[in-house]
Amino acid sequence: xxxxxxxxxxxxxxxxxxxxxxxxxxxxxxxxxxxxxxxxxxxxxxxxxxxxxxxxxxxxxxxxxxxxxxxxxxxxxxxxxxxxxxxxxxxxxxxxxxxxxxxxxxxxxxxxxxxxxxxxxxxxxxxxxxxxxxxxxxxxxxxxxxxxxxxxxxxxxxxxxxxxxxxxxxxxxxxxxxxxxxxxxxxxxxxxxxxxxxxxxxxxxxxxxxxxxxxxxxxxxxxxxxxxxxxxxxxxxxxxxxxxxxxxxxxxxxxxxxxxxx
Amino acid sequence: xxxxxxxxxxxxxxxxxxxxxxxxxxxxxxxxxxxxxxxxxxxxxxxxxxxxxxxxxxxxxxxxxxxxxxxxxxxxxxxxxxxxxxxxxxxxxxxxxxxxxxxxxxxxxxxxxxxxxxxxxxxxxxxxxxxxxxxxxxxxxxxxxxxxxxxxxxxxxxxxxxxxxxxxxxxxxxxxxxxxxxxxxxxxxxxxxxxxxxxxxxxxxxxxxxxxxxxxxxxxxxxxxxxxxxxxxxxxxxxxxxxxxxxxxxxxxxxxxxxxxx
Numbered sequence: 001x002x003x004x005x006x007x008x009x010x011x012x013x014x015x016x017x018x019x020x021x022x023x024x025x026x027x028x029x030x031x032x033x034x035x036x037x038x039x040x041x042x043x044x045x046x047x048x049x050x051x052x053x054x055x056x057x058x059x060x061x062x063x064x065x066x067x068x069x070x071x072x073x074x075x076x077x078x079x080x081x082x083x084x085x086x087x088x089x090x091x092x093x094x095x096x097x098x099x100x101x102x103x104x105x106x107x108x109x110x111x112x113x114x115x116x117x118x119x120x121x122x123x124x125x126x127x128x129x130x131x132x133x134x135x136x137x138x139x140x141x142x143x144x145x146x147x148x149x150x151x152x153x154x155x156x157x158x159x160x161x162x163x164x165x166x167x168x169x170x171x172x173x174x175x176x177x178x179x180x181x182x183x184x185x186x187x188x189x190x191x192x193x194x195x196x197x198x199x200x201x202x203x204x205x206x207x208x209x210x211x212x213x214x215x216x217x218x219x220x221x222x223x224x225x226x227x228x229x230x231x232x233x234x235x236x237x238x239x240x241x242x243x244x245x246x247x248x249x250x251x252x253x254x255x256x257x258x259x260x261x262x
Numbered sequence: 263x264x265x266x267x268x269x270x271x272x273x274x275x276x277x278x279x280x281x282x283x284x285x286x287x288x289x290x291x292x293x294x295x296x297x298x299x300x301x302x303x304x305x306x307x308x309x310x311x312x313x314x315x316x317x318x319x320x321x322x323x324x325x326x327x328x329x330x331x332x333x334x335x336x337x338x339x340x341x342x343x344x345x346x347x348x349x350x351x352x353x354x355x356x357x358x359x360x361x362x363x364x365x366x367x368x369x370x371x372x373x374x375x376x377x378x379x380x381x382x383x384x385x386x387x388x389x390x391x392x393x394x395x396x397x398x399x400x401x402x403x404x405x406x407x408x409x410x411x412x413x414x415x416x417x418x419x420x421x422x423x424x425x426x427x428x429x430x431x432x433x434x435x436x437x438x439x440x441x442x443x444x445x446x447x448x449x450x451x452x453x454x455x456x457x458x459x460x461x462x463x464x465x466x467x468x469x470x471x472x473x474x475x476x477x478x479x480x481x482x483x484x485x486x487x488x489x490x491x492x493x494x495x496x497x498x499x500x501x502x503x504x505x506x507x508x509x510x511x512x513x514x515x516x517x518x519x520x521x522x523x524x
Contacts, residue, residue, distance in 0.1 A: 027399040072400070096409075101402045137289035138334070138404060140363045147358075 011116040017081040019111040020091060025074050027102040029141045029253065033069040034076070043067075046103055047078070054094045055084035062117045064124070064260040068212070070252030072142065074127075075106075075259040079117040115262070123189065123261040126214045128202040129254045130222065143199065144218075144254035151225030153195045159224045159231035160191035160202070163217070163238060170241045172217050173210035174249075184210060184241075193221060200225070203258075216243075218250035273378040279343040281373040282353060287336050289364040291403045291515065295331040296338070305329075308365055309340070316356045317346035324379045326386070326522040330474070332514030334404065336389075337368075337521040341379040377524070385451065385523040388476045390464040391516045392484065405461065406480075406516035413487030415457045421486045421493035422453035422464070425479070425500060432503045434479050435472035436511075446472060446503075455483060462487070465520075478505075480512035 013019045024047065032041040036048070044061060051059040063078040088108040095105040114120075131143040132150060139145075170184040190205035202218050220237065223229040223246065229237070237247060275281045286309070294303040298310070306323060313321040325340040350370040357367040376382075393405040394412060401407075432446040452467035464480050482499065485491040485508065491499070499509060 025399050027402075074398070096396055102399045104396060104399050104402070134358055134366060136336070137287050137364045137366050140289075140366070142400060 011114050011119060013081060013111075013113050017083055018085045019079055019081050019113075019115065020088065021077065021079045021109055021111040021115060021117065022091075022095075022105050023107040024076050024078065024103065024105045026072060026076065026104070027141060028067060028070050028072045030100075030102055031069070033071070034063055034065075034067045034073075043076075043103055044078075046100055047105075050095065050098045051080060051082075053098060054091070055082045057082055057084065064117050064121050067255075067257055068252050071255045071257065072253075073257040075125075076257050077117050077260040077262075079111055079115065117260075120262050121208075121260055123187075123205055123207050124209065124257065125190075125203065125205045125259040125261070126209075127256045127258045128204075128214065128218045128250065129256070130200040130202070130218070130225075130250075131254075132198045132200070141253055142256075144251050146222070149226055151200055151222070152227065153193055153200055153225065155227075155231055156193040156200070156202075156221045156225045159221055159234045160193050162231050162235045163191055164188050167238065168241050169210055169213060169238065171238050171243050172213045172220065172247070173243055174212040174216075182210065186210065186213070191217065191221075205261075212249055215250045215252065215255060216247055218254070219248035222250065223247060273376050273381060275343060275373075275375050279345055280347045281341055281343050281375075281377065282350060283339065283341045283371055283373040283377060283379065284353075284357075284367050285369040286338050286340065286365065286367045288334060288338070288366070289403065290329060290332050290334045292362075292364055293331070295333070296325055296327075296329040296335075305338075305365060306340075308362055309367075312357065312360045313342060313344075315360060316353070317344045319344055319346065326379050326383050329517075329519055330514050333517045333519065334515075335519040337387075338519050339379050339522045339524075341373055341377065379522075382524050383470075383522055385449075385467055385469050386471065387452075387465065387467045387520040387523070388471075389518045389520045390466075390476065390480045390512060391518070392462040392464070392480070392487075392512075393516075394460045394462070403515055404518075406513050408484070411488055413462055413484070414489065415455055415462055415487065417489075417493055418455040418462070418464075418483045418487045421483055421496045422455050424493050424497045425453055426450050429500065430503050431472055431475060431500065433500045433505050434475045434482065434509070435505055436474040436478075444472065448472065448475070453479065467523075474511055477512040477514065477517060478509055480516070481510035484512065485509060 026043050031043050034043050036042050036044040048059050059080050061078045061080040092108040129143040131145045135143050135145040166187040168184045169186050187207040192203045194201050220234050288305050293305050296305050298304050298306040310321050321342050323340045323342040354370040391405040393407045397405050397407040428449040430446045431448050449469040454465045456463050482496050
């Protein structure tokens, strides 16, 4: 995305280093989000600590983007550069131990020159799980339980379709307007809503997202699902481009970063 | 089981009290087992505290039996007596709040006179989940990951069938022999082993179990699955009636108390 028109790749691998790209899954419940924190309890902190042990270097990793505290991932991506040069299988095997059980590195590969886990992103897929009724203790970390309310999934699905396309999504950004820093125009390519028994699965794909945008899209779809807004109301809400209280922010625990597209 | 031949039920409900029976599910990972502990972190402690708040009495509950630290339940049963007398639906609704998210009461009913959550048990079903490969962070609390080993499920299933029936299961009891306190003869009615993708599910039903018996049965089946013992070896092991190191105790996190039969 930010590659300048030079011959040498913008994100060149330093001489003598190998760049590894990895896919990691995590249960975000017990961590302080993705991004490194002073407390050392962020997912990035645990990965950097373990990679530094393996490579005997000070490793700094670069993720595709942050996830908030409590948000999960099935396919978060990151890269790092190291003088340590072994097959990716060796790296993967070493990562099978020494990490908290809530963090599992699924894949590792050597990256091509110019690849950057954040700057090379073309889009991302997120999934959100709403659960009617009371979640079992085995589901509760991984869904938003909405108690006795029953949701109108066809209406939610119709609202999802109405929101598609390249638009200003400011209304679904977080309250502290980051509009001056980030372009609020995003290409929303997919916003599906499907029922699977008591679970309602929202799947979204976009070129990029404003801060908390997926959780606020889900909050908007939920308002449609319970009949507080019509699908057309939600479209009008987006077009007003003002973030307000009619649309809530769905809880972090139902959200999964599914896949990063490069 | 211990009902004397009198007219009045052995476990009579005291005058003026109502006996409630409940079914509870829990994620055992973060609790100190079922049975009440001085630290207050057992599942029983949280339930008693919440029930005491609801009824404004000092409530003591009686479970169908203990589960160890880290063991889960989909259908643990308990009862308690209280002067508080409301419909069970009211109790259930009140229990939907005020408990840790890892403990969910699924059902509540008024019990018949004579019912006792422990003494009336006719049998129990347990389930154990073995996972080939490396569990995802969403599975890791709820299975035993056996890494790169592949298990011979048909051999395990055959061993399960060989062990069925009413026998002395001392060899599958815990190391500290409780034989002098408890009858080691149990009626093992079901011991199925089935593959579901990368998961291997062991289901057991018996009249009763020695301490750690399910986890040691799974340890024995695992020894068969990896080829360390034949099904016939495992039968001979049981018949020797001596608990030894050939059979390991499978980790608590793969075990679920599924159902109590009354």
